[in-house]
Amino acid sequence: MKKIRVAIFGTGNIGTDLLVKIFRSKYLECNLFSGRSFLSLGLKKFRAEKLKNKRKYRNLILSDKGVNALVKNSNNFDLIFDCTSAKLHKKNFKLFRKLKKKIINLTPTDDGYMCIPVLNLEECNKSIELNMVSCGAQSSVPVAFTMSKIFKKRVQYIETTSTISSKSAGPATRLNLDEYIYSTQRAINYFARVNKCKAILNLNPAFPHINMETTTYAKIKGKKVSKSELNRFKKLLKSIISKLRKYVRGHKIIVEPTLIDDVLVVKTKTIGAGDYLPSYAGNLDIINCAAVAAGEYYAKKK
Amino acid sequence: MQKKNKKKIIISDATLRDGNHAIKHQINRAQLNIYCKAAERAGVDIVEVGHGNGIGASSIQVGLSNLADTKMLEICRKILKKTKLGIHVIPGFATKNDIDNAINIGVDVFRIASHCTEADITQKHIEYIRKKNKMVLGVLMMSHMVNKNVLYDQAKKMKQYGADGLVLMDSAGAYLPSDVKEKVSYLSRKLKKFPIGFHAHNNLGLAIANSVEAVNSGASMIDGCARGFGAGAGNTQIEVLIAVFNKLKIRTNVDLYKILDCGDIAEKFLVKSIPSISSTSVVSGLSGVFSGFIKHVIKHSEKHKVNPRDVFFELGKRNAVAGQEDLILDVVKNLKKSKQNFIY
Ligand SMILES: NC(=O)c1ccc[n+]([C@@H]2O[C@H](COP(=O)([O-])OP(=O)(O)OC[C@H]3O[C@@H](n4cnc5c(N)ncnc54)[C@H](OP(=O)(O)O)[C@@H]3O)[C@@H](O)[C@H]2O)c1
Numbered sequence A: 001m002k003k004i005r006v007a008i009f010g011t012g013n014i015g016t017d018l019l020v021k022i023f024r025s026k027y028l029e030c031n032l033f034s035g036r037s038f039l040s041l042g043l044k045k046f047r048a049e050k051l052k053n054k055r056k057y058r059n060l061i062l063s064d065k066g067v068n069a070l071v072k073n074s075n076n077f078d079l080i081f082d083c084t085s086a087k088l089h090k091k092n093f094k095l096f097r098k099l100k101k102k103i104i105n106l107t108p109t110d111d112g113y114m115c116i117p118v119l120n121l122e123e124c125n126k127s128i129e130l131n132m133v134s135c136g137a138q139s140s141v142p143v144a145f146t147m148s149k150i151f152k153k154r155v156q157y158i159e160t161t162s163t164i165s166s167k168s169a170g171p172a173t174r175l176n177l178d179e180y181i182y183s184t185q186r187a188i189n190y191f192a193r194v195n196k197c198k199a200i201l202n203l204n205p206a207f208p209h210i211n212m213e214t215t216t217y218a219k220i221k222g223k224k225v226s227k228s229e230l231n232r233f234k235k236l237l238k239s240i241i242s243k244l245r246k247y248v249r250g251h252k253i254i255v256e257p258t259l260i261d262d263v264l265v266v267k268t269k270t271i272g273a274g275d276y277l278p279s280y281a282g283n284l285d286i287i288n289c290a291a292v293a294a295g296e297y298y299a300k301k302k
Numbered sequence B: 001m002q003k004k005n006k007k008k009i010i011i012s013d014a015t016l017r018d019g020n021h022a023i024k025h026q027i028n029r030a031q032l033n034i035y036c037k038a039a040e041r042a043g044v045d046i047v048e049v050g051h052g053n054g055i056g057a058s059s060i061q062v063g064l065s066n067l068a069d070t071k072m073l074e075i076c077r078k079i080l081k082k083t084k085l086g087i088h089v090i091p092g093f094a095t096k097n098d099i100d101n102a103i104n105i106g107v108d109v110f111r112i113a114s115h116c117t118e119a120d121i122t123q124k125h126i127e128y129i130r131k132k133n134k135m136v137l138g139v140l141m142m143s144h145m146v147n148k149n150v151l152y153d154q155a156k157k158m159k160q161y162g163a164d165g166l167v168l169m170d171s172a173g174a175y176l177p178s179d180v181k182e183k184v185s186y187l188s189r190k191l192k193k194f195p196i197g198f199h200a201h202n203n204l205g206l207a208i209a210n211s212v213e214a215v216n217s218g219a220s221m222i223d224g225c226a227r228g229f230g231a232g233a234g235n236t237q238i239e240v241l242i243a244v245f246n247k248l249k250i251r252t253n254v255d256l257y258k259i260l261d262c263g264d265i266a267e268k269f270l271v272k273s274i275p276s277i278s279s280t281s282v283v284s285g286l287s288g289v290f291s292g293f294i295k296h297v298i299k300h301s302e303k304h305k306v307n308p309r310d311v312f313f314e315l316g317k318r319n320a321v322a323g324q325e326d327l328i329l330d331v332v333k334n335l336k337k338s339k340q341n342f343i344y
Helices: A013-022 A041-052 A066-072 A086-098 A117-124 A135-154 A171-175 A177-192 A227-244 A282-301 B018-022 B029-042 B069-079 B096-105 B119-131 B148-161 B177-190 B207-216 B238-247 B256-269 B279-287 B291-304 B308-317 B326-343
Strands: A004-009 A028-034 A061-063 A079-082 A102-105 A129-131 A155-165 A197-204 A212-220 A251-260 A263-270 B010-016 B046-049 B084-089 B109-115 B135-141 B165-169 B196-199 B221-224
Touching (some): A028 A041, A086 A102, A117 A227, A135 A227, A171 B119, A227 A263, B029 B256, B046 B109, B165 B221, B177 B196, B207 B238, B291 B308
Parallel strands (some): A079 A102, A102 A129
Antiparallel strands (some): A251 A263
């Protein structure tokens, strides 16, 4: 099968980890890795790799010319992964559309079709631009969705806190905290159909670096949650998480669904594959694996 | 050695914010009203108001507020005239929307806080408030965890973003006076004309001593709370602080008798139990763990029958930081498990 040719825009933590993953893909092939400076760690790393293994990387163009490199090389790819910042994405997405490329956006903005592969991969495939929302959304939305599936209108409020290691949050992520919060909340609103929700992001500087963890809470009103309801919830959640694990292998539940008064709590942890940063940086994996899954699905259907 | 302090020290009163931790963020309208009036009468420069973790932090994760942020601020805004109204803002909890709400209500002082190594997450918030021409201070929390050089780098960033000054928080009550001297004097020497503040906690019984040391080392803003009202061992007791400052001839705008009244009013109307240095607080100070964790640690430890001291030292080992309340249950459960393994 012919691989779909892609470009990665942004050479930071997310972009670099994504590039490593795409080189393993049977359906995707990266031809352009574009940032703004060869001092950027991602470009540095792949410049060195390319020297070591010319054959493997023969089609990969490395550039520090940012968006201009995308325009100039636009014949070399059909799909763009945007791994820069929300602000930059807002500036560029019209241009991407003009280039008539499929876009998979990994920055937290409000344009494009929100994609949480385990929930709506098929449905969003037709959209020209997919929005991967945020790492926190990729881990909390499946839980929030399950909460609303079982408890329906009784779900009054959903809240999610993600903690990621400081080391894994690049400068663009740090500038994007508000956008992270807005877009994660927007995704919970949309997928769990709950009006009141809150997202919190916590950068933890602890050393040794901590794994990505997400705690999701739902306040459930009305009659008390029964044992059988809780069991139904556990069962559905388990099946959704095991589907999710097909593309994010290191994702798992670490605090089983627990009821504290009228609040249902679930905690998950994501251990990364250690492709670019070591395995603590599951936050890179959870969004990048989702983006690759979306890209591969597109490739297969094309 | 006591330097001549020509300039008055700015007194920032966190009773209605840090104190809120101690009552699980349940402060009510009457309490806000009565305390604001007392603080205004006493001539306090800034009164900080809100959820213990600042604006936008009301959540299941760290505790739900009794009153919405906007309600609390509106109530206090109506009362405070000369005294400025301040808020604590932690990016990751609070967004620009929260800041806009606060600006609309008329908040005067914005304190944008991050963990002591993460100043860059405050950039957007500080720049935004700078543009709106409000007073904005950078706050470095848990500042005991890193040395003076790291603090200097982080402070420089905040200054660059446009902050009007910097507050060092001893969030875990872990500083000794010698630490205060080293860090505050270094920062005030290097960051000329950039006001430095100090926010102490009393876990090791040093809040007043550390605040005095901070002033002697060049700090120009000091935080305190009436009766030390705050989580765990509490904060710098503001009435005592003013008394000691008076005795040392450190000048402030605050009237001693009237700030003593603030203490009495707080005791009568706000404080459930007057902060005292419990064994757990000492351990929290020693282990360098955020004192706001105490209530959660005690709750979970009691339930699972583990020793809260062990929980603190374990949290200290894991470098737990504010906002990581969900880690506590994890630690407690692990300790319980390892205890069981030990028994069988
Ligand atoms: N880290 C996470 O956990 C995570 C998870 C999910 C989503 N995200 C999102 O993913 C995006 C990237 O995050 P990150 O942590 O990887 O941040 P990052 O390391 O700062 O990566 C951003 C990259 O974009 C590049 N860039 C900035 N301006 C540019 C320009 N004008 N032209 C070309 N390239 C430019 C930067 O170049 P330099 O290297 O030269 O600075 C950097 O390589 C953010 O939108 C973030 O919100 C992050």
